[in-house]
Amino acid sequence: xxxxxxxxxxxxxxxxxxxxxxxxxxxAYDPNNFLETGDQIVKEKINLTFFAPLHPLHHKDGWNxxxxxxxxxxxxxxxxxWQYGSISSYDELRSAQWESKxxxxxxxxxxxxxxxxxxxxxxxVHDLTEDIEKYAPNYNAVVAAHEGYDELQxxxxxxxxxxxxxxxxxxxTFKQFINKKWLDNLGLSMPTTVEEYAKVLKAFxxxxxxxxxxxxEVPLSSAKLNQTRNFLMSAFGFVSTGLEVNGAGKVVYVxxxxxxxxxxxxxxxLYKDGLLDNSTFLIDDAGLSAKGDLLGSFDGAAAYLxxxxxxxxxxxxxxPLTSSMNQKKMWLGFNSTVSPSAILVPKSSPYHREIVRxxxxxxxxxxxxxxxxxxxxxxxxxxxxxxxxxxxNVPDNMSIEEFRGTLxxxxxxxxxxxxxxxxxxxxxxxYTGRINKNVEDxxxxxxxxxxxxxxxxxxEERNGKAIIETDLEIYASVFEQxxxxxxxxxxxxxxxxxxSSLEKIKVSKLKEITQAAYDRRVx
Amino acid sequence: MSGIKRLGIxxxxxxxxxxxxxxxxxxxxxxxYVPIIGIIIAFKDYSPALGFFDSPWVGWDKFEMFxxxxxxxxxxxxxxxxxxxxxxVNTIFPILLALLINEVASVRFKRFIQTLSYMPYFISLxxxxxxxxxxxxxxxxxxxxxxxxxxLPPVDFLGDPALFSTTYVFTGLWQGVxxxxxxxxxxxxxxxxxxxxxxxxxxxxxxxxxxxxxxxSILPLIMVLTIMAMGQVMNVGFEKVFLMQNPANREVSEIIxxxxxxxxxxxxxxxxxxxxxxxxxxxxxxxxLVGANAISKAxxxxxxx
Numbered sequence: 001x002x003x004x005x006x007x008x009x010x011x012x013x014x015x016x017x018x019x020x021x022x023x024x025x026x027x028a029y030d031p032n033n034f035l036e037t038g039d040q041i042v043k044e045k046i047n048l049t050f051f052a053p054l055h056p057l058h059h060k061d062g063w064n065x066x067x068x069x070x071x072x073x074x075x076x077x078x079x080x081x082w083q084y085g086s087i088s089s090y091d092e093l094r095s096a097q098w099e100s101k102x103x104x105x106x107x108x109x110x111x112x113x114x115x116x117x118x119x120x121x122x123x124x125v126h127d128l129t130e131d132i133e134k135y136a137p138n139y140n141a142v143v144a145a146h147e148g149y150d151e152l153q154x155x156x157x158x159x160x161x162x163x164x165x166x167x168x169x170x171x172x173t174f175k176q177f178i179n180k181k182w183l184d185n186l187g188l189s190m191p192t193t194v195e196e197y198a199k200v201l202k203a204f205x206x207x208x209x210x211x212x213x214x215x216x217e218v219p220l221s222s223a224k225l226n227q228t229r230n231f232l233m234s235a236f237g238f239v240s241t242g243l244e245v246n247g248a249g250k251v252v253y254v255x256x257x258x259x260x261x262x263x264x265x266x267x268x269x270l271y272k273d274g275l276l277d278n279s280t281f282l283i284d285d286a287g288l289s290a291k292g293d294l295l296g297s298f299d300g301a302a303a304y305l306x307x308x309x310x311x312x313x314x315x316x317x318x319x320p321l322t323s324s325m326n327q328k329k330m331w332l333g334f335n336s337t338v339s340p341s342a343i344l345v346p347k348s349s350p351y352h353r354e355i356v357r358x359x360x361x362x363x364x365x366x367x368x369x370x371x372x373x374x375x376x377x378x379x380x381x382x383x384x385x386x387x388x389x390x391x392x393n394v395p396d397n398m399s400i401e402e403f404r405g406t407l408x409x410x411x412x413x414x415x416x417x418x419x420x421x422x423x424x425x426x427x428x429x430x431y432t433g434r435i436n437k438n439v440e441d442x443x444x445x446x447x448x449x450x451x452x453x454x455x456x457x458x459x460e461e462r463n464g465k466a467i468i469e470t471d472l473e474i475y476a477s478v479f480e481q482x483x484x485x486x487x488x489x490x491x492x493x494x495x496x497x498x499x500s501s502l503e504k505i506k507v508s509k510l511k512e513i514t515q516a517a518y519d520r521r522v523x
Numbered sequence: 524m525s526g527i528k529r530l531g532i533x534x535x536x537x538x539x540x541x542x543x544x545x546x547x548x549x550x551x552x553x554x555x556y557v558p559i560i561g562i563i564i565a566f567k568d569y570s571p572a573l574g575f576f577d578s579p580w581v582g583w584d585k586f587e588m589f590x591x592x593x594x595x596x597x598x599x600x601x602x603x604x605x606x607x608x609x610x611x612v613n614t615i616f617p618i619l620l621a622l623l624i625n626e627v628a629s630v631r632f633k634r635f636i637q638t639l640s641y642m643p644y645f646i647s648l649x650x651x652x653x654x655x656x657x658x659x660x661x662x663x664x665x666x667x668x669x670x671x672x673x674x675l676p677p678v679d680f681l682g683d684p685a686l687f688s689t690t691y692v693f694t695g696l697w698q699g700v701x702x703x704x705x706x707x708x709x710x711x712x713x714x715x716x717x718x719x720x721x722x723x724x725x726x727x728x729x730x731x732x733x734x735x736x737x738x739x740s741i742l743p744l745i746m747v748l749t750i751m752a753m754g755q756v757m758n759v760g761f762e763k764v765f766l767m768q769n770p771a772n773r774e775v776s777e778i779i780x781x782x783x784x785x786x787x788x789x790x791x792x793x794x795x796x797x798x799x800x801x802x803x804x805x806x807x808x809x810x811x812l813v814g815a816n817a818i819s820k821a822x823x824x825x826x827x828x
Contacts, residue, residue, distance in 0.1 A: 091788075094571075095571030096571070098571040099571050099574050099575070118570070224769065224770060278662075279660070279661070279662045281682065281769060281770050281771050282656075282660065282661075282662070282681060282682055282769055282771065283662075459568055459570075462793070463568070463581075463584065463588060463793075466588060466786055466793055466796065467588050467589070467591055467592045467786070470592070470782065470785045470786045471592055471593040471594055473785065474594060474773060474777055474785075475593070475594075477770045477773060478770060478773045478774055480770070481770035481771055481773075485771070501593075504593055505593045
């Protein structure tokens with residue numbers, strides 16, 4: 001096992017080194033070849049080597065066959081030699097590239113914030129602050145238009161990477177769905193508090209809302225509580241069940257709080273009454289989808305992913321709940337939708353100005369369209385003069401995803417440069433349209449709270465918290481499961497025991513480390 | 524004549540045979556010995572950008588991290604329980620099966636049984652675990668339907684911490700028993716028929732012949748295979764445990780390899796830590812291997828070292 005792992009890594013390194021021999025590092029850099037303005041970036045065509053993550057859905061003949069990069073090469077006069085690392089082991093492959101002598105000219109997409117900061121501080125990558133100021137007008141306009149983005153891109157005031165941005169509301173969080181058809185059948189109104197929610201679930205269970213005469217309804221289910229725990233927790237005052245920053249800027253470990261205790265008690269009650277599916281802790285996503293339209297409420301990115309296309313319209317997103325403990329509506333926001341991960345230019349490449357201008361195209365109107373739905377008038381068509389809505393022209397013999405794979409690497413990787421709400425939300429599509437409307441109606445965006453921004457830790461801090469985090473992950477999942485399934489009765493004694501266990505795992509040290517990193521990031 | 528000198532002469536005489544050894548030696552050298560150098564990252568804070576040689580040394584830090592875990596003793600115990608439990612069960616049952624197959628008179632029936640019993644070995648682990656999740660589930664699995672049909676309370680094979688190791692070991696046995704028996708069936712087939720004939724003439728019953736001829740004949744093989752297995756005690760298959768893990772059985776299903784996976788790839792992505800734990804495992808394995816070998820040597824005069 002160990003040996004074979006090493007063997008694979010060794011052969012990967014060898015292949016990676018061989019592959020990178022074909023880079024551009026041989027030719028001498030000519031600074032006069034660079035053009036400061038205009039679509040074209042260089043007078044004479046240049047070849048740059050980029051390392052990037054490859055997804056199985058991507059164009060089978062490589063990224064240069066994708067519409068986005070074809071257009072970009074035409075415009076900029078820069079040819080990219082793509083080197084790929086498969087997404088399944090991208091971390092290892094990217095690491096091997098960093099280790100190689102012939103580094104590529106850039107690492108495109110999927111650079112973890114930890115690496116951006118680490119390589120930046122040590123001067124292993126170009127500081128792009130000045131280049132971006134000078135040569136990236138589109139990008140700067142996008143950053144200026146969004147509050148808080150400027151801080152996100154900076155490390156001690158320096159910029160090492162472009163932000164990869166996703167500001168589409170439906171991607172900022174998960175959704176908790178509820179069966180609207182059942183609500184209507186039983187003449188119930190949308191629940192707003194945890195008590196009302198429990199009542200609705202009870203009615204789902206007992207009053208045969210699907211009208212088939214069999215008590216086969218599953219009021220609430222989830223694959224190992226996945227996001228359902230965050231949905232329930234947010235009714236009791238925190239949006240996550242891990243480390244979270246409270247209103248006063250203090251780092252809190254939620255399972256230590258009384259709010260968490262209230263959440264556990266509530267969930268345990270649901271479980272005991274058979275309202276929370278008793279196979280919750282045993283099933284995975286496939287097991288959840290198998291329950292299909294028998295589900296009353298569940299979490300997910302879209303209802304059709306769980307309940308099936310045919311039932312998609314029966315479900316609507318549930319607005320955030322409140323409880324006697326917490327009257328403020330709040331909802332979990334993902335912290336990675338805007339992240340300085342888009343590109344890193346190793347010091348060994350002289351082409352930082354060229355690369356900055358090349359990147360800037362991705363934040364222009366045309367770039368935004370190309371990286372999302374291809375070319376205007378061909379791959380997507382505006383439905384009206386005012387350009388408020390467009391259709392995506394997917395060929396009959398292809399799925400949406402396959403088709404997007406011929407246009408942009410965005411499919412499978414999440415966003416490329418900028419997945420912009422101003423464009424993406426105009427797509428006329430039954431399913432995504434419904435998700436957009438659900439998110440809007442439930443009002444998630446108005447009460448979104450990101451529990452913890454992406455943080456950067458020093459090596460010492462990382463080593464200090466590695467074991468604590470892993471232990472807590474195990475401990476919390478076991479404890480939560482035991483309490484909710486009733487194997488452990490929650491009273492003052494067991495709660496005190498729980499707190500002392502957390503102390504033994506050194507949760508206070510973890511909070512200390514995280515607080516320090518948080519204070520550095522949010523100055 | 525000294526040993527080295529004799530080897531020289533031997534090599535000259537049979538040089539063609541030694542030539543055949545080269546590919547195997549090269550393989551072992553390149554893929555087993557060279558990567559051993561990688562062990563040094565267990566003592567470093569490895570960072571890909573700084574590279575293999577320039578990453579800072581941290582001494583025993585990574586090992587101390589592992590030992591400082593709240594769960595260290597739990598995961599060590601879980602690893603050993605799963606491993607030794609499997610070892611015992613997976614040694615005894617294949618031998619029993621082999622002895623039974625050996626007694627079957629009809630050659631066709633014998634082949635049929637053998638093929639049938641080793642077929643599951645070729646099922647992928649992911650599929651196997653998926654199958655057992657369905658069969659054993661309390662949510663309509665057929666095993667529990669039989670159990671409840673008999674009027675007994677349902678058994679939570681997958682979620683009950685007390686049953687996890689048994690479920691793990693016996694699903695593994697179901698998959699591997701036929702395959703592991705093959706080698707014993709082969710060894711039994713090689714026992715000289717003279718022994719059996721002589722015993723039969725002396726009036727030994729079938730049971731007596733199994734106990735006093737068959738079993739002693741394959742004992743050296745059993746010992747060798749057991750000693751070899753002892754060298755793998757700490758390396759409980761990661762995939763199967765990982766696939767079978769759920770929050771309900773986590774306390775007993777968290778083993779060294781799954782824990783290392785969590786630290787190295789999920790929570791913090793620390794490659795040095797994984798290497799340190801791998802090294803710790805190897806050291807314990809070597810101790811167990813040498814120990815088992817010594818015990819076997821003392822008890823049965825069989826040994827591999």
